[in-house]
Structures are given as structure tokens and as C-alpha cells.
Amino acid sequence: MNLMKSLIPAAAIVALPQMGLAQEATPGEAAQHTQYIFTTLLFLMAGFLVFFMAAGFAMLEGGLVRSKNVAMQMIKNIALFSIAAIMYWLVGFNTMYPGDFNGFFALGGPTVLDAVGVAPEDAALDYASIGSDFFFQLVFVAATASIVSGAVAERIKLWPFLIFVIVLTGILYPISGSWKWGGGWLDAMGFSDFAGSTVVHSVGGWAALAGCLILGPRIGKYKDGKVHPMPGSNLALATLGTFILWLGWFGFNGGSQLAMGSVGDVSDVSRIFANTNMAAASGAIAALIMTQVLYKKPDLTMVLNGALAGLVSITAEPLAPTLFGALWIGAVGGIIVVFAVPMLDKFKIDDVVGAIPVHLFAGIWGTIAVIFYGEANLITQLTGIVAYGVFTFVGAAILWTILKATVGIRVSEEDEINGLDMAELGMEAYPEFSKG
Amino acid sequence: MNLMKSLIPAAAIVALPQMGLAQEATPGEAAQHTQYIFTTLLFLMAGFLVFFMAAGFAMLEGGLVRSKNVAMQMIKNIALFSIAAIMYWLVGFNTMYPGDFNGFFALGGPTVLDAVGVAPEDAALDYASIGSDFFFQLVFVAATASIVSGAVAERIKLWPFLIFVIVLTGILYPISGSWKWGGGWLDAMGFSDFAGSTVVHSVGGWAALAGCLILGPRIGKYKDGKVHPMPGSNLALATLGTFILWLGWFGFNGGSQLAMGSVGDVSDVSRIFANTNMAAASGAIAALIMTQVLYKKPDLTMVLNGALAGLVSITAEPLAPTLFGALWIGAVGGIIVVFAVPMLDKFKIDDVVGAIPVHLFAGIWGTIAVIFYGEANLITQLTGIVAYGVFTFVGAAILWTILKATVGIRVSEEDEINGLDMAELGMEAYPEFSKG
Amino acid sequence: MNLMKSLIPAAAIVALPQMGLAQEATPGEAAQHTQYIFTTLLFLMAGFLVFFMAAGFAMLEGGLVRSKNVAMQMIKNIALFSIAAIMYWLVGFNTMYPGDFNGFFALGGPTVLDAVGVAPEDAALDYASIGSDFFFQLVFVAATASIVSGAVAERIKLWPFLIFVIVLTGILYPISGSWKWGGGWLDAMGFSDFAGSTVVHSVGGWAALAGCLILGPRIGKYKDGKVHPMPGSNLALATLGTFILWLGWFGFNGGSQLAMGSVGDVSDVSRIFANTNMAAASGAIAALIMTQVLYKKPDLTMVLNGALAGLVSITAEPLAPTLFGALWIGAVGGIIVVFAVPMLDKFKIDDVVGAIPVHLFAGIWGTIAVIFYGEANLITQLTGIVAYGVFTFVGAAILWTILKATVGIRVSEEDEINGLDMAELGMEAYPEFSKG
Amino acid sequence: MKLIIATIKPFKLEEVREALTEAGVRGMMVTEIKGFGSQSGHTEIYRGAEYAVNFVPKIKLEIVVPATMADQILETITKTAKTGKIGDGKIFVLDVEQALRVRTGETNEEAL
Amino acid sequence: MKLIIATIKPFKLEEVREALTEAGVRGMMVTEIKGFGSQSGHTEIYRGAEYAVNFVPKIKLEIVVPATMADQILETITKTAKTGKIGDGKIFVLDVEQALRVRTGETNEEAL
Amino acid sequence: MKLIIATIKPFKLEEVREALTEAGVRGMMVTEIKGFGSQSGHTEIYRGAEYAVNFVPKIKLEIVVPATMADQILETITKTAKTGKIGDGKIFVLDVEQALRVRTGETNEEAL
Ligand SMILES: Nc1ncnc2c1ncn2[C@@H]1O[C@H](COP(=O)(O)OP(=O)(O)O)[C@@H](O)[C@H]1O
Ligand SMILES: Nc1ncnc2c1ncn2[C@@H]1O[C@H](COP(=O)(O)OP(=O)(O)O)[C@@H](O)[C@H]1O
Numbered sequence A, B, C: 001m002n003l004m005k006s007l008i009p010a011a012a013i014v015a016l017p018q019m020g021l022a023q024e025a026t027p028g029e030a031a032q033h034t035q036y037i038f039t040t041l042l043f044l045m046a047g048f049l050v051f052f053m054a055a056g057f058a059m060l061e062g063g064l065v066r067s068k069n070v071a072m073q074m075i076k077n078i079a080l081f082s083i084a085a086i087m088y089w090l091v092g093f094n095t096m097y098p099g100d101f102n103g104f105f106a107l108g109g110p111t112v113l114d115a116v117g118v119a120p121e122d123a124a125l126d127y128a129s130i131g132s133d134f135f136f137q138l139v140f141v142a143a144t145a146s147i148v149s150g151a152v153a154e155r156i157k158l159w160p161f162l163i164f165v166i167v168l169t170g171i172l173y174p175i176s177g178s179w180k181w182g183g184g185w186l187d188a189m190g191f192s193d194f195a196g197s198t199v200v201h202s203v204g205g206w207a208a209l210a211g212c213l214i215l216g217p218r219i220g221k222y223k224d225g226k227v228h229p230m231p232g233s234n235l236a237l238a239t240l241g242t243f244i245l246w247l248g249w250f251g252f253n254g255g256s257q258l259a260m261g262s263v264g265d266v267s268d269v270s271r272i273f274a275n276t277n278m279a280a281a282s283g284a285i286a287a288l289i290m291t292q293v294l295y296k297k298p299d300l301t302m303v304l305n306g307a308l309a310g311l312v313s314i315t316a317e318p319l320a321p322t323l324f325g326a327l328w329i330g331a332v333g334g335i336i337v338v339f340a341v342p343m344l345d346k347f348k349i350d351d352v353v354g355a356i357p358v359h360l361f362a363g364i365w366g367t368i369a370v371i372f373y374g375e376a377n378l379i380t381q382l383t384g385i386v387a388y389g390v391f392t393f394v395g396a397a398i399l400w401t402i403l404k405a406t407v408g409i410r411v412s413e414e415d416e417i418n419g420l421d422m423a424e425l426g427m428e429a430y431p432e433f434s435k436g
Numbered sequence D, E, F: 001m002k003l004i005i006a007t008i009k010p011f012k013l014e015e016v017r018e019a020l021t022e023a024g025v026r027g028m029m030v031t032e033i034k035g036f037g038s039q040s041g042h043t044e045i046y047r048g049a050e051y052a053v054n055f056v057p058k059i060k061l062e063i064v065v066p067a068t069m070a071d072q073i074l075e076t077i078t079k080t081a082k083t084g085k086i087g088d089g090k091i092f093v094l095d096v097e098q099a100l101r102v103r104t105g106e107t108n109e110e111a112l
């Protein structure tokens, strides 16, 4: 900047800014309007990728439940996304990003978008359009709710679950989200969570854990001191779901760079893509090898979980690690899953799709792993982990308990045995296929 | 502009334009070449999203037909997209965008792309590359044909259907499309249809309605004055299809901004994304609540239709409404579907996947709803709706009738009962699964 | 350029470059930083599209094998992608793009990304970020491995297959890839292969052919001199897979433009999108018509293969042809498949999903077809085809033979009959559905 | 009591069930089976290869009725399941020694 | 020897199988069927249209046992399959003339 | 007439069908069942939890033949279905009182 100014004739200095050329003034950066367009585009692109994760969760969960509960899982997933979209507009977004606030809580009102054809002087030129930002943030909260959906599958009633989603997406998630991403107290403290290992995934995991505990396991899952597996009905769908989630994660982590208008930023987004991919790959391979070694046969469902755990693990810091860093961080995530799944079974916590190992445990791991490559302090990271855990687990537990005490959260034994599809929807996902 | 010019030294005025700097002249806009790149990129990105809707339609329809007709539905969907791609190149694109014409009809020839490595002076710098524009428009026409495919499923012969598609995508759609988007008489009149509630969706719906009427209902659907539901074979696939369509709709509506090179344009695209998402969400929730209230149990297939109806409803004006506007416009769409599906059954119009409620009825509603937020006049909107309706319905009806009278459009009773897969393809989608 | 310089006052010539404005100096080009961002973005976008092809391959293959082998196909696909990701980082990328080398072989070390927040002066401003380039290249090699996976399905052991993938993605593919895309001897000779009809698809096809020959056909496929078809278990999934692959191909071919920062480049990417789409469409239609004519009934699986063959055919030169060129080149690809599938059966080469016709034969055809529109010489093209064929086929054959002689590559007869899912994984993809 | 085993064409199921209900049948077991019989031997083509389709989807009904009702049931099925085309199906009658209703413990004809 | 045909509610399968194993049954055939009986007639709504669900998923067990065991088996099934609600199922007993184990060629009671 | 019920390993179906056709059988009913027998008890692991696989996929053939053919059919099935390994299956023979061809009204042996 200094160098330049000294070289430019006075007249040009006066003239150029008004020509809109000042935007080019900093080497290494595109014009400010162009930057705004790039970052907005990043949010839109990343946003639709993360949106598609809704389909990924639906397919993963639909593949891992028994066929008599598939239609229910579908309606839960499309409804929870829709509820999240409405609640986040109504109150969530502005609660999560309240601007200047006390650092703990500030209730926000409905989101208001940029005016149509907004003039540059009215736009956040150093950032992105409100619409793109809102859209990008909104698809994140839906992911949190999807995590819960999978864990409590095959026994929960539809409407109480949806009420839970309303509160989770409208209140719980936005409040705790504001602590870090809204510039609240954890952010001030230096807590580091790039794309949400804790803010999104652990939060979903804690809510799921509370749900599983209060709801109890499926009938027959734990009997005579033994675990009775209930194999998922469609592993092709589950695999498709995993690939869709993996795809969406490029948006999840890449978009969290929150800028794409400079050489440095777009290169960072690229780094994030490469690292995210690596962590997923190593998570999958780790689970593949571990299950082969432990059980003599590889377990496809664990490999799928492993890839997702790798993704969750790298989410707290997808930028700073080298590719090798992403590899081992993701691999640890994959290993965690292989041990955590049977461990939960030991505690008779019946998590149908492995949501708690993948999102909660790997989320905690990922948040801790920031200290190896990022600029984070272990104590601060643990503080954040605990704060999110206590707030979400307690909040969710209270909510589940109230729902249980009032409307009830669990279907009757007979309904559970006959399947939620017939009981709650009167409609089967695969009406023509025989069931075993 | 005026202000600027007065401040710039003469020399600079002379020099800068030739340096390609004039592109930066308007504040709030990126350089013209950069704008061209952005808009072209918008078309490519939106184009591949809308392309993917072909998969969405295939999955939605494949999930909502009985398994004995799934392979047929697959071949119809991949064939119709391919035919649309060829016909739109051969004649459709230039018929729809004829440049200066009489406003009603001008037959176009095959599309010619920009030369390889086109020089800026030969490119439409204020717009986008021909290839991207052609690709973007092409995926729209395929959507129209997909709509018909779902409605007439489970009883139509393959080849007559494909002949219908040839005419629809090569002639009918491009002609009526030119009236609005080609700058024809309806455009001149002020008819407003941002992304095609009428131009694309109603047109598909009218063609589907004509088809359903002339083809008649499936055997056994209406018997002894009662409706006999024929449950779709795979609601997981149908849900996947809905999510894919929802994803594609970001391209459908977002790309219809037709520009992304300025702060205002990219912010508008963002607004469109946010509104589109909201309308889908509220359409789904509206259908969820309505079916719960009316039938005591929520209906997953209606919720899927509701989300799509919300999307169709917002398509005529996805930019102008506030998020709250998108919410209620989409919700009305969802409610329309819940009432329209049984209503069609009352008239013994057998629309297998709900294409007519979703695309025709919600399309009409969306086109009318423009008057609430957009700059449109009710009379003009109705004129457009009627014009498209009459032209497409009559055109399609004539075509269906000719096909029926010549090659026949319906399979034999025995073939219908045994399933089109065995009869028309000699191949089953799920050869191993027992059927009920 | 010349004209401009003469018009610009001396002072401006001195001043502007230092302002970062020199980037705007060439008309038709965006600022250099902006160009870098655009090209990096192209790689990221194309990269995630090609990534998603992993899901496409998984669904296509999962749909075309019998249900007793679906889980195995899923684990193979997610594992091979993960292995490719790791091997390509460890050694593949830098072996394939070694910089200055002897043109035949140079072993590379692990990939190192751009530093976090890389400064413009340290970035490849005339190209793109390393991370985006690495990611884009990586998803290509995974495609090669997926091709093999489908061909050898339903009888191969998991681990030997994965060992093959390690060598293919870490060694074989990168070496031969360096000959053309790494600037090796074939590139020097003028061999032309824009996006990899030969470098990627034929290579996968050759490796698959070697595998099929050494592995032998599935039990019962060829008996008493007759072919016994083993229908795929889920043609809806196979169709979904095809659509996903088609979607991914826009990234595959479009991204191979390797630049998006100028009017010419982005227009070229658009041309590629339009041509790619056209070739897929015409390949599908050609197969549809051919099977109707030859067998009296259209064959859905052939139509799917036909679309893919059209895509492979246009991959060697998706830019130069006109839309009509893309149409007939793709159509020839579709026709090749229809004849090649039964021909392979005649030679008792049991390619479960048609990978060899689609990727090898259409790949060869596409590479030859470059001479019609591109600047290529038939002899050079044939040289390249033969060189890749000999190297890959021999290399793969040696590898398969070693694996066969040591660990064995084929499951036992009983395991094959009972299905690989039970035998190798102890887990079924559809545990609840009855099998025929 | 008699066990009547009947194979019919799948699309006839609903019609036959209604007729049987009218004829006084209060219960039956329905199984999806693959039938092998004279109706077969047609060839299909899959990926260019011809193959014979040996098995045809059929529905198997199993109905236990009092011996006295057997003939009437046979007639009812014959009438409704018949299309006159090959593959209409067969009916077999076996003797049943005992019947028992789980819920109530009722036996034999009372259990039907 | 007797062939015991029993229809039970699907979720009872595991329990019944265990009880039968304890009662000495060493083999059986299990088929997924659709049952028609008094348990039926409830209506569902699909896309706004009511329809009657006539068939209910059931499991059919076929067990061949020595004639002497038959009564005990009936009792075992009755006890474990019973929920007291409509649709618990029925049991039928038929006479079997011959039995043969393919693997060994053993016949009749030895083959069971 | 006799009803021959045979359970076989699924992959033997085609071979058995061909042998039976040669032996003069002109019709049969084929059902996919789950078999329970000595072949069982192996354990699998799913998501880290061991579980016993009690049921094995089997094919059930039901063939009605003239009484005189029964022995030959038994032999044919035994010969072709045998692998010598556990789980080869069993054959049961029951008496059939009546047979009827729906299409023609032919009865008993003429109906087979
Ligand atoms: N001998 C038999 N034993 C058992 N089932 C038979 C026998 N013959 C025929 N069937 C059953 O009856 C069905 C119809 O018989 P088929 O010979 O095809 O035609 P039709 O009933 O016109 O004679 C077959 O698909 C098969 O399920
Ligand atoms: N006459 C019959 N013949 C064959 N199966 C029967 C008969 N009656 C009932 N069943 C079978 O028994 C099942 C239970 O009978 P149902 O009448 O519904 O209740 P319940 O066992 O309480 O009397 C039915 O679903 C059907 O499979």
C-alpha cells in the first residue's frame, strides 16, 4: 500500500477510487465487489452442498433401520429439515448472531434479507450477502437435528420428536452457537472450532445421548445380558447416504472459511477440501482395518461410520493440519467409532445408527485435536467441550423429560413391534417386499 | 457515471477503456469480463443442479410406482432427458429464443455454440456464454417432460410416450416458452414468471393432465365408486428424489436471476436461495399438518408432494417476497396438494405421482401469487396462465389423441397387470424381491 | 496489447502495475488474482462433482450385481476411494506430475499443500492452488479404480482387490498418467486426451480386462455353450448411479479445461458442458434404438451403459466438437456398447457391469475420434492407445497373477454361491428381503 | 377337515379372496411363490443374451375348511381364478387331522 | 409322523423357535406369508383415499415331528404364541407318510 | 397322488428342477423359506456384537405326483440336491386326496 501510493500521480489517486478501482488496491485481492461476490458464491455453493446432507442423513438412517421403520425415518428427516428452516428464520439466526451482546444469550427476531438488488453501499462488502449467510448457517442447524433423528430411531413418536426439533433448532443450538460463532464468551476465551466439531456435531450428539437415555433401548436389543443386533434393512442406501454426507462436508468445512475473495482464502478453501477428504478416507480405512483385525471380517456399517467419524474429527480444524495431519486425526476418529459402538451397547445405550460415536465422541476428539496443528489451548478446548456438553445435555434432558411426562415420547410395545410405519403413518416404505 | 467522468483526467479517460479497465467503471460491479465469467458460472452451476433433477424425478417416480413398473419408469426418465437434450439443440432453443420475432412463433434451427476460446469481442459480455445459457435452458425443458412421465406412469407404452416427448420438448414447450422468456407477446404484456411456475411447471402439468384424461386410469384404481390406492413401492427412493429435486431447485430458481456479476445480482441469487428453501420447508410442514389434521396420521407421500408444491409455488417469483412471504406462499402450495390429490381422484383422473397438483395447481397458484410481492397485475397473470393452459392442453390433447388413434398409447390389460417391466422391457427392476 | 501500450501515458504505465492493476491489462481477462480464484474454484467445484462419481459407481455396481453381493460392492467402493485418496497423496500425485523428468517415470513423494493463507507471491497465480489441483486429480484416479471394481464383482476376494487398488492408484495410473498429463513422452509426441478417455477410462478398462481374464467368469455364467444372464438386483439404484455419474462428468470434462479466469476459458467450459451432455444423451438414445431394433425390446441396462459410453467417448475431446459432433461421437459410443457386451460374453469374459465396453472400448473410440475435431494425428493417437494398453494390461496382469498365486483372488465356490456378503462380510445389504 | 392348496395368478388374488369370503371362508394363508408348469419356456433377452424364464410368479392359497365345504370352495376358486389361458393354476386337497385356534384353544371345526 | 402347520405373529417367531427347540424340535421351515382371518378389516388412508387392509403379515411354521410328539408341540406353540389378542394364529396337523434326509438317506423318524 | 415337500439349498434349485423335468415332473411350486435345522448355530458379528444365525435360506419345493412316481422323484431329488454337507435338506411325503386344474376342470392325475 505504502509503496504504491508513493508511485501514483496525484491525479490518479483522486480519480481512481471514484472509478471503483480502489478495490484493486491491495495486491493479492480481487476488487472488493468481486470479493463479495466470491464469498457469497462460496456460501451458496457450500450451502447447497450442506443442504444435500439432509438427503444423506435420510438415506443413511433409512438404510440402518429395519424396513418397518423406514417411512417414519423419511418423514422425520424431511420434517426436521423444514422445521429447522422455519425456526432458524423465526428466531435462530439472530439469536446465534446477535451482534454485540452479553456473550451468553440474546434472543433474536426473524431474519431480514438484503433488499432486492441491494446497492453496494448497503451490502456487507467485506463479507457476503445476508441471504447466502443465512442459508449457509441454516443448513448447519438442520444437520444437528438429523443427528438426533438417527440415534432415537425405531421407537420414538413422531410429534414429540418434532417438538424437540423445534426447541433444539430454534433455541438450544442458536444459544450455544452464539457462544462461539456469535462472538460470545467462548470465542472471547479463544475456544477454537472452525466448522463445528463441537458447535454442531457434539451438540447433536449430546441431544441424541440424552434422548437415547430417556427413551430407553429398542425392545429386544438387550436381552439376557446379550446384545441382539437388528441389522439395517438397506446397506446400499446407507452407503449412498454416507457418500452424500461426505460430499456435503466439502461445503460444511470449505464454506466455513467464510471468505473466498483472495488468493489466500481460496487456497485455504482448497486446503480444507483436501484435508476433509483425507480425514474421511483415513477414517474409513481405519475402521476397515480395525474391524478386520478385531472381528476377522470387515464391517461395512462401521466403515461408513468410520468415514463420517473422520469427517467430524477434522471439522474443528480442517485448515491448519497437513494432509498427514488430516490422515491421522481422521484415522483416530475411525478407531474411536469401532470401540465406542460396542461400548455404548455395554451401557445399554441404544443408538441405532451410531450417531453418538460419530458425532459426539469424534466431535470431542476433533475439538481436542485442534491443539496439534491449530492455535488452541487444551484447557480452553476442554472448557468449550464441557460447556457445550453440559448446556446441551441438560437442556435436552429437561426437554425430553417434559415431553415424556406430558405427551409421551415412546410408541407402545405393540406399535414398536409392528413398526412405526404402520403405527404412526399407516404407510410402509416398501409395501411390496416381504419382511423377515 | 456522470460524477466519475467529471473527475477523471482526460488522459485517463482515453487510456483506461482500452486497457480493459472501463469494466470497473460502475461502482458495485466487477469488471465486465469478470461479470461474464460469474454469470456463465452461475448458469453452469445452476445447470448441473437442474440437470440432477432428472435423477430426482426418476427416483421420485420410481418410488411411487409399484415395483413391477419401476424399470419402465427408469428408462422413460433417462430417455426423455436424452430426447429433450437432442430436440432442444435441434430446434427448441432457437425457437424459444428467436431474437426479434412476431411474438408468437418463429422456428429455430440447431444451436451453435461460441467458438472454442471465443474472443471477448465475440462473446455476449453483458450476459454469458451461449453454451452455458443453452445448457441451463435445456435442463429446464427436460423437467417439463419429467412431469408428464410421472403422471401417466404404470399404463403407457414406451414409444408413444417418447414420441410425445419429442414434440413437447422440440415444439410445444419452446413455442409457448418464447411468448414469455423469448420476449414474445406475453412478455410484452408484462406477464411475470421468474423461473417458470407457468412456463415450465404448469406446461408440464397441462400436458400431464391431457395425458391422464386420454389414457384413462390404471386398472382397478377406481372400482365400485371407490378409490383403491396403489401404494408406491419404495418411499425411501421417493424421499431421495424429493431431496434431489429440492437441491436442483436452487439452480432452477437461483440461475433464473440470469446474472451474478454484481453485488446486487449475487445478493438476489442469495435471496432466491433463501426464499426457495423456505417455500419448500413450509410446503412440507403445511402438508404434514394438514394430513395429520384431516386423516389423523401424517402422509409421507403428501409431505413430499407438499415440499415440491412449495417449490413450484415460489418459482414464479422467488426474489421479491420476504422470507415470511415465501413461507406462506409455499404453505398454500402444500395445502393445495393435500386437497387436490383426492379431488383428482374424485374426477377419476389417475395421476400416479401427484404431478398435476404439484406442478399444475401449485404452478397456477405461484403465478397468481406474484401479485403480492412482485410487480405483476392479476389480469395479466391470468391471461398468461390461460394462454399457456389452452395452448399446451389443446396441443397435448391433439398429440395424445393422434398417438392413441395410430400406434395406441396404452398397453394391453394383461401387460398392465403383469407390469410394464416384463411386458415392455422384459426386465425387472427388482428381479429378486418377492412382490405382493 | 500493442495498441494499448501506445495509447497509455507513461506515468500510468509505471503506476498501474504496482497497484495490482496490471492484472486487468489483457482485455478479455480478469485480474490475475481473480483468475487464480476462478480456476481454483473450477477445480473445487469440478472436484466435488467428480468425487460424487464414487457414489455413482457404487450405486451403478450395487444395482447391477445380485443382492447377495451388494454389501461387498459397497465396501469395495468406499474402500477403494479411500485407498486412492491416501495413495495419491503418498506417492501418486507427484509421480504423475513430477515437473521436469525423463518423460517416462519419476517417483514422487507425498503431496504438500500451499501454506495456510498463502501469499499471492507464493501461489501459482497463473494456475490454481495446489490443494484444489490435488483434489481434482485425486478424484480422477479413484474413478479408474471404480471401473475395475464393477467388472470383477461377485467373485473377487476383498483384500486382494484392495491390494490391487493400492498399486493401481499409487503406481500404475500415476506412471502412465505422467506420460501425457505430467508432460511426458506422449505429451511431447502430441498425443491428445483432454479429460482422459485413455488416461483414465481405458486404463481402468485394461486393468478390469486383465482382472476378468485371470479371475474367470462367475459360476454358472457360461454353461453348455450358453450365456446365463444374472440380472442385476436393483435397476433403480443402477439408474441413480448412472445419473450421478453423468452429473459428475460435467466436473470431469469441464474441470479439465484447467482454467476459468478468462472469457475464452469459461466459454470453453460451457462448450464442454453442452457437448458432454449431448454425448451422454446420444449414447443413451443410440443404445435405446439399437436394443429395440436388435432384440425387439429396449434394454434398460444397455441404455445406462450407452449414456456412460457416450460420456467416455467425448472425454478425449469434449471441447472442439460441435454439438452435432458430440452427438454422433456419443452415439457411436452407445452403439459400441450394444455390440461389445454380447461379444465379451462370446469370449467368456464376464464383466458384471459392462465396464470394459463402456470404459475401454468407448475410451479407445473417443481417443480416436479426437482426429475429427481436435488437432490430433491418428498415428499418435493409436500410439498412445497402445502404449497405455500394453503398460496397464501387462502391469495389471502381472499384479493379478502374483495375487492369485500368493493370497488367491477368488472366493471359494461355496462362498460365491452363498454370496460374498455372507462369506466375506458376514453381513447382508438387504437382510430382510427374500431372495430368488 | 380339508386343507385346500391352490395356486392362482397373482392378479386374481383379490377377486378370489372376495369370492371365498362370500362362500364362508373365514381364514387363509397367502404365499408368494414361483410356479413351474406348462406356462413357461418363453425367452427373454438381457444384455444381449437370451434366457429362458422357467418360473412364473404365482400366489399360493392354503385354506383349511370343514370337509363338507371343500367341494364348494373348489368350485368357487375355479370359477373366479379362471381366465382360460395357460397358467391358471391348480388346486389340491389334503386331509387335516386336527386344527387349533391359539387364542382360544378351540379345536377342529370350531377353530376354523 | 405329523406335519404341524402353524401361523403365528411375526414378532413371536424367536420366542416360539426357542421353546420348540427346548421341546426337542430339531428342524422346521419358516415362511413369510400374508394371513387373512378375523384380524383384518381395519382401514388405512393413503393420499386421501381410505382402503381396507385385508392381509396381515404372518409367519408360517411347518414342522414334521414323530406322531408321539405332536400334542406336546401343539401345546408349546399355543403357550408361547399366545397374546390373547385377535390374530394369534392357528395350528393344523396333517399326516406325513414318509420322511427322508437328503444328506444321509436316513428315512422317517430318523430323518427328522 | 402324493405331495412331495422338499427343502433344498437355494443354489441347487436349477439343477433339481432340470432333473425333475427329465424325470417327468410337469409342475411344482417353489417357495423361498428360512430353514431351521442342524445347519445353524454359527455366529456372526454386527457392529461389534456377536449373534447367532438361526435361520438359513432354503428353497421349498412342493410337487404333486401320481403315487407311483413318488419314489422315483424322491430319488431324483436326493441325487441332485445332495452335496454331502450339513443342510442338504429333507423330503416329506403326504397324501393328496384330490387335484384339479383350474383352466380345464381336469381332475386328479390328469390335472398334474
Ligand atoms: N404337479 C404339480 N405340483 C404342484 N404344483 C403344480 C403342479 N403342476 C402345476 N403346478 C402349479 O400350478 C401352476 C400352473 O400350472 P401350469 O401347468 O403352468 O398351467 P395350467 O394351470 O394352465 O395347467 C404352476 O405354475 C405351478 O405353480
Ligand atoms: N381356515 C383357515 N385356513 C388357513 N389359515 C387360517 C384359517 N383361519 C385363519 N388362518 C390363519 O390364521 C391367522 C389368524 O387368524 P385370525 O382369524 O386372524 O385370528 P385368530 O387366530 O385370533 O382367530 C390368519 O391370519 C391366517 O393366516
Ligand SMILES: Nc1ncnc2c1ncn2[C@@H]1O[C@H](COP(=O)(O)OP(=O)(O)O)[C@@H](O)[C@H]1O
Pocket: E026, E027, E028, E029, E030, E062, E063, E064, E065, E101, E102, E103, E112, F007, F034, F035, F036, F037, F038, F039, F040, F056, F058, F085, F086, F087, F088, F089, F090
Ligand atoms: N423336522 C423338520 N420339519 C420340517 N423341516 C425340517 C425339519 N428338519 C429339517 N427341516 C428342514 O431341512 C433343512 C435342512 O435340515 P438340517 O437339519 O439343517 O440339515 P440336514 O438336512 O443335513 O439334516 C432345514 O433348514 C429345514 O428347512
